[in-house]
Amino acid sequence: MKKRVLISDIAKALGISVTTVSFILNDKAKEKRISDAMTKRVLDYVKKVGYKPNQLAKSLRTGQTKILGLLVEDIANPFFSNVAKYIERQAYDAGYHIIYCSMNNDGQKAKELIQMFMDRQVDGFIITPSEGLEDTIANIRQNNIPVVLFDRYIPTVDTHYVVSDNKKGAYEATKHLLENENKRVGLISLYSNQTQMRDRLEGYMQAMDEFQLQSYIKKLQLGAPEQDAKDQILEFIVDNKMDAVLFSTNYLAVSGLKALKEHRIPLPRMAAFDEHTLFKLHDPSITVVSQNIEQLTKELIQTLVADIAGRSKELRKITIPCELIIRESSIVTLPEQIS
Amino acid sequence: MKKRVLISDIAKALGISVTTVSFILNDKAKEKRISDAMTKRVLDYVKKVGYKPNQLAKSLRTGQTKILGLLVEDIANPFFSNVAKYIERQAYDAGYHIIYCSMNNDGQKAKELIQMFMDRQVDGFIITPSEGLEDTIANIRQNNIPVVLFDRYIPTVDTHYVVSDNKKGAYEATKHLLENENKRVGLISLYSNQTQMRDRLEGYMQAMDEFQLQSYIKKLQLGAPEQDAKDQILEFIVDNKMDAVLFSTNYLAVSGLKALKEHRIPLPRMAAFDEHTLFKLHDPSITVVSQNIEQLTKELIQTLVADIAGRSKELRKITIPCELIIRESSIVTLPEQIS
DNA sequence: AAAAATTAGCAAATCGTTTAATTAATGCTA
């Protein structure tokens, strides 16, 4: 194991002070009037011995870790794993690394992790806030650490956030379903006050009201066993003889599809929130309200990095349009309807 | 913004030295003969003011960061995002945090990131090694940093690794396909010398040899545009009139399914490596060789943590069995075969 | 030519911990 070379080793080898070396390495040669000759000499030697600063020492001194904390609901959900991928890429380009965790609806763990990330002095937070996290997030702000909320926000806590235009997305999906001559159009959602769920419900309502039709809304318990979800979705669709259904998350739609397939019940017309590989390939392929992950994460990182750098004091509350991707599930003539 | 409380603040407030406080906080009170009364006094006060040590300072002094570096091929691939989820959970239980990145077949980025993670003094690495990383990984070992390879390993570099029994998995899947009276059974794989690909090929071969049948092997370029993959898979299946096909990765199978669907060509019997939500719900549902992610990650973290702790000097080379999950795609009588 | 200003670089403090070495007080043995 070869020993790491330190800044003091360089100074000693060249017969100069560590200060000079440090200034040069931090691009302060000009500002601190270090001669060009000296600068070149140091830089050459640094390259030769392959010196890399110890980030821990650097961070301890400067207070900057160049690490961002990412807290998502569930990293294994394709929506979030895609988000994680883009975020890592964007953060890397901006010189940051990501430390992540899944919260899995465990409020206690979420709180602990936020505290732990704060103890690790992360430069900023990216959070998909679950309910009950208001205080914790307010606490982060009080400690003056930049935070950007994502996917949903907390109305009572004033922070940056980047979300999709869920209301409009739900409105357009519902309207699309209604325009295909479906009368009984339902919404399958969650017992949740999170903004994205609230907005999707509002969008659905707006469309239903516009068409002056009765609404059918089924809410499921957050984090309930999948079997319960499947049973309830099935019951809702069958008992109400739904013509069409909008699912407010991709995993609810997946549960619905599983339930229907298991009982060999023909699909109602349907659409779902959030893209999923399954949806393109399912037979029939599934219409979705797709969030623009690339743009969302871009704005996200830009906002966070700008805040960390101390630029732009005012809060950014960003809403990105969704895209309705129409596939077979919302328009096909189903098999038994042929006859 | 309330100021962080430091160990020196505690010492000052209680009129004692920082050493005493530090010993007590690090559970060395007994060993260092600190009186019980003092221990209790300090612990009570620490709890009262909610002191949390600055991890940076701690890490700088001890050399332990309690951070693990995770480098995977693509975090958005459902196999790896599941791995990421389990790893984070297991690591958390062991007191570690995860810093991750996707390498996306970019060897240069992989090297840079490994170097950066080393500069950050990660306590250990978890890597799915791509080709060309031999030297870099050997370099990590030379710096005495624990590494566990995952999903595949590098035969020429002696490290811990945890992989699935790919050969047996491929053998059983192929045999299963052969036993369903298919004569022309092909393998769709990648131009890659990675061990998992090599083993899957070997497993396929073994089964084909056992049945004394001609083998059909199509390899695709790693990281090629999906359209190319789709075209080539289609051509392979159609031109060779394949009865059945084994896909060596889940995303190859997804590409294949897309291509067949787009051209409305009936599916051959098929099986694929690695689970995917799509596969359970596809019509027909897809038979898979499933890796036991929970067990893989458990062994992985155990191995890594044990090495970091300095226990167990010898290298652990672990192979976990795969499970063949038989679904419709490998056994159903297809529509056009009814007539 | 003395005073002022600029240039080029350095010593030492600092970030917040851990830990090796030391000390002062007390109890025990001979």
Added chain:
DNA sequence: TAGCATTAATTAAACGATTTGCTAATTTTT
């Protein structure tokens, strides 16, 4: 009672960087 252990705590030196002031040498100004 002098000498030795033991106990309970302290002092000060790390860890490896950044940064605030300072100094000495040179140049410019008056």
